[in-house]
Amino acid sequence: MSAPTRPVVVTGVGLVSALGDSAPELWQALAAGRSGISEITAFDTAGLSCRRGGSIDGFDPRETLGQANFRPLDRTGRLATVAAARALDDSGHGGADRGDRTDHAGEAEIGLVLGTMFGSVHTISEFDRRALVAGPQYAKPLDFANSVINAAAGQAAIWHHLTGVNGTISGGTTAGVQAIAYGADLVAGGRVDAVLAGGAEELCFESFLGFDRGGLTAGADDEPAAAVPFHARRRGFLPAEGAALLMLESEAAARSRGARVLAQVRGHATAFDPSRGRDPERAAATVERVARWALDSAGVAAEDVALLSASASGSPSGDRSEARGVASALCGRARELPVTAVKALLGEALGASGAFQTVAALGSLARGTAPGISGLDATDEGFPLPLAGPDERPVDPAGVALVVAVGLDGNVSALVISGGEDLGSGSP
Amino acid sequence: MTGGEGRVVVTGIGAITPVGAGRETVWRRLLDGTCGTGPVQSFDTSGYNVHQGGEVHGFRPEEHVATLDPARLPRASQLAVAAARMALTDAGLETVSSPPERCGVAMGTTSGEPREVEVLDDDLVAERLDEAGAGFIARYPCHVIAGNVAAELGFAGVNAMIPTACAAGNYAIAYALDALRSGRAELMLAGGADCFSRITYTGFARLGAISPDVCRPFDRNRKGMIPGEGAAVLVLEPLERALGRGATVYAEVAGYGLTCDAHHMTAADPEGAGGARAMEKALAESGLRPEEVSYISAHGTGTPTNDRQETIAMKRVFGEAARRVPISSVKSMLGHTMGAASAIEAAVCALAIHTGRIPPTIHLEEPDPECDLDYVPGESRELPVEVAMNNAYAFGGNNASVIFRRLRDGKSAP
Numbered sequence: 001m002s003a004p005t006r007p008v009v010v011t012g013v014g015l016v017s018a019l020g021d022s023a024p025e026l027w028q029a030l031a032a033g034r035s036g037i038s039e040i041t042a043f044d045t046a047g048l049s050c051r052r053g054g055s056i057d058g059f060d061p062r063e064t065l066g067q068a069n070f071r072p073l074d075r076t077g078r079l080a081t082v083a084a085a086r087a088l089d090d091s092g093h094g095g096a097d098r099g100d101r102t103d104h105a106g107e108a109e110i111g112l113v114l115g116t117m118f119g120s121v122h123t124i125s126e127f128d129r130r131a132l133v134a135g136p137q138y139a140k141p142l143d144f145a146n147s148v149i150n151a152a153a154g155q156a157a158i159w160h161h162l163t164g165v166n167g168t169i170s171g172g173t174t175a176g177v178q179a180i181a182y183g184a185d186l187v188a189g190g191r192v193d194a195v196l197a198g199g200a201e202e203l204c205f206e207s208f209l210g211f212d213r214g215g216l217t218a219g220a221d222d223e224p225a226a227a228v229p230f231h232a233r234r235r236g237f238l239p240a241e242g243a244a245l246l247m248l249e250s251e252a253a254a255r256s257r258g259a260r261v262l263a264q265v266r267g268h269a270t271a272f273d274p275s276r277g278r279d280p281e282r283a284a285a286t287v288e289r290v291a292r293w294a295l296d297s298a299g300v301a302a303e304d305v306a307l308l309s310a311s312a313s314g315s316p317s318g319d320r321s322e323a324r325g326v327a328s329a330l331c332g333r334a335r336e337l338p339v340t341a342v343k344a345l346l347g348e349a350l351g352a353s354g355a356f357q358t359v360a361a362l363g364s365l366a367r368g369t370a371p372g373i374s375g376l377d378a379t380d381e382g383f384p385l386p387l388a389g390p391d392e393r394p395v396d397p398a399g400v401a402l403v404v405a406v407g408l409d410g411n412v413s414a415l416v417i418s419g420g421e422d423l424g425s426g427s428p
Numbered sequence: 429m430t431g432g433e434g435r436v437v438v439t440g441i442g443a444i445t446p447v448g449a450g451r452e453t454v455w456r457r458l459l460d461g462t463c464g465t466g467p468v469q470s471f472d473t474s475g476y477n478v479h480q481g482g483e484v485h486g487f488r489p490e491e492h493v494a495t496l497d498p499a500r501l502p503r504a505s506q507l508a509v510a511a512a513r514m515a516l517t518d519a520g521l522e523t524v525s526s527p528p529e530r531c532g533v534a535m536g537t538t539s540g541e542p543r544e545v546e547v548l549d550d551d552l553v554a555e556r557l558d559e560a561g562a563g564f565i566a567r568y569p570c571h572v573i574a575g576n577v578a579a580e581l582g583f584a585g586v587n588a589m590i591p592t593a594c595a596a597g598n599y600a601i602a603y604a605l606d607a608l609r610s611g612r613a614e615l616m617l618a619g620g621a622d623c624f625s626r627i628t629y630t631g632f633a634r635l636g637a638i639s640p641d642v643c644r645p646f647d648r649n650r651k652g653m654i655p656g657e658g659a660a661v662l663v664l665e666p667l668e669r670a671l672g673r674g675a676t677v678y679a680e681v682a683g684y685g686l687t688c689d690a691h692h693m694t695a696a697d698p699e700g701a702g703g704a705r706a707m708e709k710a711l712a713e714s715g716l717r718p719e720e721v722s723y724i725s726a727h728g729t730g731t732p733t734n735d736r737q738e739t740i741a742m743k744r745v746f747g748e749a750a751r752r753v754p755i756s757s758v759k760s761m762l763g764h765t766m767g768a769a770s771a772i773e774a775a776v777c778a779l780a781i782h783t784g785r786i787p788p789t790i791h792l793e794e795p796d797p798e799c800d801l802d803y804v805p806g807e808s809r810e811l812p813v814e815v816a817m818n819n820a821y822a823f824g825g826n827n828a829s830v831i832f833r834r835l836r837d838g839k840s841a842p
Contacts, residue, residue, distance in 0.1 A: 047557055072693065099690075111688070117569050119591070121545060128549045128627045136475050136630045144631030145693040145823060148538055149570055149591035154824020157690045163702065166688035166826050167599060170540075170571040170589045178588065185606055191686070191709070206548065210564035269612070271529065272578045272587035286584065289529060409566070410575050411587055 008184040009420060010263040011194075011254050012091025012247035013359055014083045018056045018240065019346060021086065026356070027363030030371035033390055035345050037227075037238055043205035050217035054240025054347030055203045065159070074146045075241075076120040077155035079352075080200035083243035084112065084156045087196050091247035092259050099161045108193035108253070111164030112153050112245075113183040115175030115199035116351035119149035119168075122204035152200055164192035173311065174270070175199055176244070176354025177405040177413040181268035183248050193253060198355030200243035207350075208239050216408065218314055228375040229312030229341035230319050230387050237313035240347030244355035261420035263362050266400060267298025268415045276410035277317050280324075286412045287325020291402060294414035295329070298400065302333040306399025307370050308385075309361040311353070311406040313343040318406045320380070325412075326404060327384035338393035339385055340370040354405040358415060361401035365419040368397045434609040437835060438778045439675040440519025440663030442511040442619075445772060446482040446656050446762050449510070451518050454772075455779050458758055458787040459808040465642060465654045465763045470624045478638040482656025482763025483624050495580045502541040502567045505576040507659035507768075508621035512577045515617060519663040520675060524581075524615065532586030532613040533578045534604040535661075536596025536620035537767035538822075540570025542627045573621055577661075586613045594727075594764065595820035596620050597660065597771025598828035602684040604664050614669060619661035619774075622766035629655050635694065637731050643764075644791035645728035645757040646735045646799040653729040656763030660771035662778070667835070678778040679816070679832040682716070685709025689825030695733060696821055700741030706827035707745045707817065714815075714831045719749040721831075722813040723780050725773040726803070727821045728757020728789065729764050734821065739799045742819075754811070756804040760790045770820035770828065777816035777832045784812050 015021065018036030019029035029036075036054045045051040061070055061078045064085050073081060088094055093110060124147045131139035145151065150168035157166050165186055169178045176199030183197025211217050218227035218236040225233040254261055271293070273279075273286035295302065308326055312319040327334040342353070342360045349356060364370035372390040379387050395401075403415040443449065446464030447457040457464075467473075468481035484507065489498035492510035501509065512533075516522065524531060544567045551560035566572070571589035578587050586607045590599045597620030604618035622628075632638050632655050639652035670677050687709065689702035696703065711718060727738055743750045758776055759765075765772060780786050785808055792805040815833045822828075 111686075117571070121568070124542070124545050124627060125549055125552070127631070128546060129553055131626075131630045132549060132553050136633060137477075139630050139634050141631070141634045144634060147627065147631060148593045148823045149540060150593050150822070150824045150826070151693065153592075154688070154693055154826070157688045157825060158692065161690050163688050163690045163705075165686040166592070166690075166824060167686070168591050170569065170591055171574075171587065172569055172571055175571075182588075182603070185610070189606065206545075206561075207565075209561040210548075210568065213561035214563075214565040216565065270586055270588070272533070272575065272584055274528070274579045274582045274584055276575065276579060407571075409572070410579065411571065 005188045007251040008187045008248050008265045009251045009254050009261045010246045011249055011259040011261060012087045014086025014090055015244035015359060016056060016079050016082050017242040017346060018054045023359050023363055026359060030342060030345055030360060031392060033374045037347055048212045049219045050212050052221060053203050053238050054349060056241055072142060073155050074120045074123045075202040076200055077146060077152040079202060079243035080114055080152040081156040081159045083245045084160050084196050087245040087247050088160060099159045104161055109164040110162045111166060111186060111192040111195040112157055112162045113167040113169060113179045113195055113197040114153040115169050115179030116201055117170055117172050117175055118207055119151055120146060120202055121206045123147055125206045164195060171411040172407040172409060173350055173353055174405040174407045174411040174413040175351035177403060177415050178270055180246060180358060180415055184265040187248050187250055194247060194249035196245040197248050198245035199352035201241055201350040201352045203239055203241035211239055225375060227314035229310060229314055229344050229373055230323060230379050231376055232378040232380050234314040234316060234319060237315055237348035240349040242349045242352045244352055244359050263417050263420045266416040266418050267294050269293030269297060270413040273410045283321035284324035287321050287406060288328040290412045290414045291326055291329035291404060294416050298416035300400050302330040304400050305330060305333055305402050306396040307361060307364055307401040308337055308339045309357040309401055309403045310339055310341040311404050312341045313348045322404055322406045323383055323385045334384060335386055337385060338370050338395050339387055340364060341373045344374045357403045361403055361417060364395050365397050365401055368395055370395045435667040436605050436608045436664050436681045437667050437670050438662050438678045439665055439670045440515040441775045442514025442518060443660040443772055443775055444484055444487060444507050444511050445658040446484055450514055458761060459785055461788050461790045463761055463790060471626050476633050478633055478640050480654050481624060482654050482765060484657055493580060501576055503543050503623035504541050504621045505573050507623060508535060508573050508577050509580045511619060511659035511661040512617050515661040515663045526615050528582050528584040530585050530614040531583040532607055532616045533574045533583055534588040534600040534616060534618045535574040535577060536590045536592060536600040537570050537573055538593045538596060538622050539625060539628055540591060541568050541572060542625035543623060544568035546626055577617060592826050593822035593824060594766055595770055595822035595826040595828035596767040597769060597774060598818060598820045598830045601774055601830055605681050608664060608666055616664045617661050618664055620767040620771035621659035622657055622768050624657040639730060642791045643730035643760050645730045645760050645789050646796060646803045647792045648794045648796040650730045650732060650735060652731050654763035656765040658765040658768040658772060660768055660775050662774060677835045679781040680835045682831040682833045683710050683713030684830040687827045691825050694823055696737045698737055700737050700744055702825060703741035703821060703827045704744040706829040710829040710831045716815060718746045721753055721815045721817050723786055723816045724753055724755040725777050725818045726755050726757045727819050728759050730759060736798045739801060750801055754786055754802050754804050754809060756787055756789045758787055770818060774818050774830060777818045780813045780816050781832055781834045785810050
C-alpha cells in the first residue's frame, strides 16, 4: 500500500530578498524591472573577475524577529529564520512569537524542508581558519554547531518551535525546487500536518571565490548582457542570496482552518544527467524528461502550461539545456510559451532560487501576467523558446506554471503548480 | 502497509567502516566485537587534548571505482562510490537491467566534502590567493556525493542529497522508500557517507565530546564519542521486483518517523519527547506495537547526555517492554561515522534480521543506573530478529527512526 496522497496547497509565503520582503513586493519589483544586483561590499572582491552579486544589504533580523540574541545564528540561519517567520505569519499559523509560547497544545505539527547548496561555508571556513591560525583550542564551539549543513533548518525550527520533520536537501541550484517537492510529498503522505518548504542561501566570500575561479560567474562588468538569462552574449551568473519558504499543507487542513489557498502543488519530478552537462544532448534530454515527468505526475498536458518560471541564470550551457529541453517537452506549446526568469534581476541565489522562481510563478498566475526577462534583447540563433524580452506577458490563470531548476552539475528538477481559488485576492 | 503493493525491501548492502569493508567482513567483525578506533593518523593531533578516531585505513578507491577517475574524487565521494558498487554487487546487480532513468540515488551526510574546505582554508591562511578556490565548486558542495555515485553508475533517475547531519542515513533511506512507493523509481541506492576531517574533529573536541580512549555507550564511565568515517549504501527495490529476479531479501523497510526537538542545536531534549515521537511515527506506519520490536540499534554515541536521554526516550515509547528488547550501539566499535552512521546501522538492522544475530555494545563494563536497559554488553547474541528499529539523532534536534522487518515467504512478519 502506498502512503495516502492528499492534494497539497500553498497557504503562505515568506521571503527575504534583495527585491523586497514579501511575495507581492518581489513580484512588483520583477515586473518593474528593478534589479537586486549591486557591487559587493560585504567582502573583498579584489583579484576576482566578478565583483557584483545579489546581496541583501542592510538585512536585519530584528525587524522581523524583534530584539533577541542572534549570535547563535549565522547569516544563512538568520535568512531562513526570518523567511520562516514571515511564511508562518502569512499562512495564519502564527508568526514571530510562535517560538516564545510555552503552550503548543493542540496546534499543528509543522515541519521544515530547507533547500541549500552550502548551508554556511563561510561559518565552516572561519571555524577552521581560526583553529589553523590560533590553534584548535581557540576554535569557537558555537560556530561548530552551525558548521553542519542542516544548521539553518535546525535554528529556524528552534526559533519557531517547528517539531515536525526537519529536512535539508542539497542539489546545488535545484535544492529549492527539490525541497518544495519533498515537502509536498511529506504532506501528501500524511507524515506532517504542514511543512515550510523552500530554500536559503547566503552570499559569502568562500563560495563566491569558488564560483569565480570555476569560471561560472558572469565575470567583469564590461558586458551588460553577461548575466542575462538566455541572452546570446551571456557568460555566467551573478551569485546572490536570500530565502523563500512556502507553507504547504493538505487542502483539507487548509479548508478546515479557513486558510487562504494560494496555489496547489500539482506534481514534480527530479532526475540526474550522468554526463553532468558535459554532453549537451544528454543535458537537454534530462531537462525534457524531467519536464514531461512533472507534467505527467500532475496529470496535465503541454497545452495546459501557462508559464515557464525558468532556471536560466546566464549560464552558457545551463540556459541552453533548459531552453532545448523544455521546448522538446512542450512541443508546439513552446512556440507561444510565456517565460519569466527571476535570476535576471535577483541573480543566482543557489538553494533559494527554486523557491523564488516558485513565488514568481504564483504571483504571475494570480495576476494573469508574468514579468518579462530584463535585459534580454538577443538570443542565440535557432533558440527554441519565444523570448520576448522585458515586457510583461499575459498568463492564463487557469493554466499551470512549470518551474524548472537546472543544476550546475547534473541535477534537474521541476514543479508544476496551479493557482488556488484565493489567488485572485492579489496576495501572493 | 501489509499489502503486496508498495512494499520495499533491502537486497544489497555495501559498507566501508573502521572495522573493514564489505558486508561479510563488516558483519563478522561487528559480531566479534572488533574495536575499529585508534590513534588518529589523518592529521597531527598534537595540538588537541584527545587523539582517538575511527578512521578507515588501507582503503584503495581504485579497487572499486570503475567509470570515474578515483584519484580525482574527494574522499567522502570515494567512500560513497565504493560502498555503492559493493551494494550493487552484493545485490547481484553488477549489471542493472532497469532503465537508468528509473534508478536513483539518495545519500545523507553531515559535512559533505569537508577536506575541500580545508584545502581552501590552507590556501587562504597561507595567502596563496592565486590558487585558492580552484576546483572548489566542482568538488566541495555536498551534493557532489550523490552526483558522483550516480555518475559512476550511470543512474539517471531521482537524485537527492540530504545533509541532515548524524541522522542523514536514515533520512536518505526514508526518502528512497517514498521514491519507490510512489513509483518515481524502481531501484534506489540509499545511504550515507562522511570522511574523517580536521574540522569535524576540532568541533567535537571543542565541545568536549570526544572520549580520550574508547567509546563506551551506556557505561557509567562513558567519556564521549569518537569521530569516525565511512559509508554505507543499501540497495532498495520493490518487493515484486526483488522476488521476480530471485534476489536475496535481507529485510523489508516497514516505515519511518522523522521529527525535530526544536530545542537545542547540539543537545537533545532532556525529556526525549522528539525522539519518542519519531519512534511512535515509525511504529504506527509499520503497523507494529512496541513489544513487537526484537532489536533496537541505538544512536548510542557514548556521550553522557545522549545515552541518558536516548534511554529516557526508549522508555517513553516502550514502557515495560523497554527492559526486554535488546539494544546495542555499534558506535562502540566504529566510533561515530557521522552521516554514514545511521546508514551503517540500517545495514546492521537488516543483517540482524537476516542472520538472527545482534552485535554487541563493546566497552560497556560498568552499568549506569540511569541507563538500565539491555544493551547487549560485550558479546554478540543469537536470537531471531523479526523487527529491528534504527534510531538516529542529530545536530539541529533531528530525530529519525526507521523500522525493518523480516520477510517471510514474500510476506511480512506478523
